[in-house]
Amino acid sequence: MATQTATLPKEQLLDWYHQIVLIRKFENMCDALYAEKRITGVYMHLYSGHEATGVGALAAITPEDHVITAYRDHGIALARGVDPKAVMAEMMGKRTGTSGGKGGSMHLASREHNFWGGYAIVGGHLPLATGIALKVKYMGEPNVVISFVGDGATNNGYFHEAVNLAAVWDLPVVWIIENNLVGMGTRVEEASGQPDLVKRAIAYGMKEGPRVDGQDVVAVYEAVKEAVEYARATGPVLMESLTYRYQGHGVSDRQYSAREDLKSELEIWQQRDPIIVLRSRLTKRFKNIEPELERIEEEADRIVAEAVEFAEQSPAPGYEDLIANVYVE
Amino acid sequence: MATKNLPMREALRQALREEMQRDERVFIMGEEVGKWHGTHRVTQGLYEEFGARRVRDTPISEMAIAGAAVGAAMAGLRPVAELMTINFAFLSLDAMINHAAKIHYMFNGQFTVPLVYRAATGWGNQATATHSHMPEPIFAHFPGMYVGVPSNAYDAKGMLKAAIRDENPVLFTETIALYPKPSPVPDEEYVLPIGKADIKRQGGDVTIVTYARGVEWSLQAADMLAKEGVEVEIVDMRWLRPLDMEPVFESFKKTNRCVVVEESLPMFSFGSEIAAQLQEAAFDYMDAPIKRVSAMDVPLPYAAEIELMALPNAQKIVDAVRGVL
Structure with missing residues (x-):
């Protein structure tokens, strides 16, 4: 697909730069805070390396459209415009967090942003995406659902059933496989009979979208924009974004990314880091833009620092929170 | 109406x-x-x-x-x-x-x-x-x-x-x-509230706590027992959640004896839950151990003769009631 960088407004490219840098700095901060035990919990899966996928994809939809994802959800929440303070507070299990400190890193959500949440059972959110899209079609609304799905989740039954049902009912879903080449510690080619994952669309009689360069926010944006247009008018699309996770599966896994035989792979991907790729596009097109980019980076540092301060000063939930919202009273 | x-x-x-x-x-x-x-x-x-x-x-x-x-x-x-x-x-x-x-x-x-x-x-x-x-x-x-x-x-x-x-x-x-x-x-519209049990038969001798098809078997057992002069009270729970224990406690304080009838299996069961809650809340009213009539603790077989053997029925309930009198 021909990229149209030259026609994209400068403000949009700078906004994406801001979002990608913010997510990276946010995730680096989470990593540091976890090491210092200022963020606790067993699970935390960082979005570093994936930023261009989330930012590019969500730039292609409107606030009235819908987004749902799995447990690697920090970057999706931030790209959808959820307040970094509330996201950081959720990491720290505070009452001011997106889920009041009851969901944690893997269960961020924001109803007001039509961000239907991060889900921690692999594949579990996929039929929810189908159901949200059913509501859209049932009510005759013009919206679409973007459902992210990891490469690993494409191998469980939820994927098959949810994607097939969306195809049978011609529902407006864009399934974006975030293929980072590894499901926990198992490589795609060891886990999938057809490692060209987007080919599965054929089996469902569904529109096969592109395999896009997930390191390039512009390429992701353009591919998703086209897929969204198709989904709005016709029905579901399965597409794939090729990317790489920089910090292993999650905080419980440091050994994978530390493996000597994978260091060169990581280095190759980091040479095409989403920040580098976008920065290069910007500096090529706009002369003397570096000071502006530095201001954006400083701004991101400030936002992350404020988020940490807000979260640390927020109260922990109490007994009344423990027992609230088990049922709708 | x-x-x-x-x-x-x-x-x-x-x-x-x-x-x-x-x-x-x-x-x-x-x-x-x-x-x-x-x-x-x-x-x-x-x-x-x-x-x-x-x-x-x-x-x-x-x-x-x-x-x-x-x-x-x-x-x-x-x-x-x-x-x-x-x-x-x-x-x-x-x-x-x-x-x-x-x-x-x-x-x-x-x-x-x-x-x-x-x-x-x-x-x-x-x-x-x-x-x-x-x-x-x-x-x-x-x-x-x-x-x-x-x-x-x-x-x-x-x-x-x-x-x-x-x-x-x-x-x-x-x-x-x-x-x-x-x-x-x-003919007129009606709605029954969620989480509200219902007394399906009144009686002062033994409380039967049950639900679903257990109610039918319990009513049959009640008729058989009435001929012997034993009056059972049948509480149909209707909902397993929310579990409406108040009518169970009230009935038990009157009868002091309880049989739980469940079509389900006996381990970690409805019967276990009712018995546990009763002994916690009404231990001083208990005159006999609480008995359970459940399906037998086996997977169900095909052959009708042994399949039905594994299931509750009115006679098993009658026997259990006699056992707590």
Whole structure:
């Protein structure tokens, strides 16, 4: 697909730069805070390396459209415009967090942003995406659902059933496989009979979208924009974004990314880091833009620092929170 | 009030039709619910009346049926998702437990999940081990979802209407053997509240706590015992969650003796729960150990002679009642 960088407004490219840098700095901060035990919990899966996928994809939809994802959800929440303070507070299990400190890193959500949440059972959110899209079609609304799905989740039954049902009912879903080449510690080619994952669309009689360069926010944006247009008018699309996770599966896994035989792979991907790729596009097109980019980076540092301060000063939930919202009273 | 004698399946169909007429957001989805008219004919005629938008046949995809119902409910619809039989709900367990039941809590009240899972349940049809489950207590184990277990046509209609109108997810199971059994159903609309038990027979000697088909067997046993001068009180719980223990405590304080009748299995069961709560709340009123009449602790076999051997019946209940007198 021909990229149209030259026609994209400068403000949009700078906004994406801001979002990608913010997510990276946010995730680096989470990593540091976890090491210092200022963020606790067993699970935390960082979005570093994936930023261009989330930012590019969500730039292609409107606030009235819908987004749902799995447990690697920090970057999706931030790209959808959820307040970094509330996201950081959720990491720290505070009452001011997106889920009041009851969901944690893997269960961020924001109803007001039509961000239907991060889900921690692999594949579990996929039929929810189908159901949200059913509501859209049932009510005759013009919206679409973007459902992210990891490469690993494409191998469980939820994927098959949810994607097939969306195809049978011609529902407006864009399934974006975030293929980072590894499901926990198992490589795609060891886990999938057809490692060209987007080919599965054929089996469902569904529109096969592109395999896009997930390191390039512009390429992701353009591919998703086209897929969204198709989904709005016709029905579901399965597409794939090729990317790489920089910090292993999650905080419980440091050994994978530390493996000597994978260091060169990581280095190759980091040479095409989403920040580098976008920065290069910007500096090529706009002369003397570096000071502006530095201001954006400083701004991101400030936002992350404020988020940490807000979260640390927020109260922990109490007994009344423990027992609230088990049922709708 | 004028009534009609209706089989439970027709009373359930009335509930579905009335709620679909009342609220456009209510729709039915599931395997064979539309053109096939439902495996147990509960949804018969609704496809013709409401069309393919609101009576949605699905592929054989239990995980997707249960999960898509969650998504649709979160987004603002009111799905009634039929799982055909409760045996297939084991395939949907994750969507039901991890998502339907937990999403309201896990996201701190941001989303509600107003759905109903309907499933046929029960055994005694030579359906064999995999198709002979009555696992409602498994679902009642988890906070976040209500579990309705009606014992007759009248209750079934009023309870299902309440389930559809409620903002919480509900598992609603319908005992297959009860589908053809009639009871008087008022012509006028009515709704029975969620989580309210019902005294099905009054008596001062022994309290029987039961639900679903256990009520029928207990009523038969009560007639047999009455001939011996023993008067049993039958509490039909109607809901395993919320579990309405007050009428049980009240009855037990009067009778001081209790038999729990469950069509389900005995380990970690409804009977265990009732017995535990009774001894905690009313130990001083207890004149005899609490007895349980359950299915036997075996997978159900095919042959009718030994299948029925494994199940509760009126005689087993009579024997248990005699045992606590």
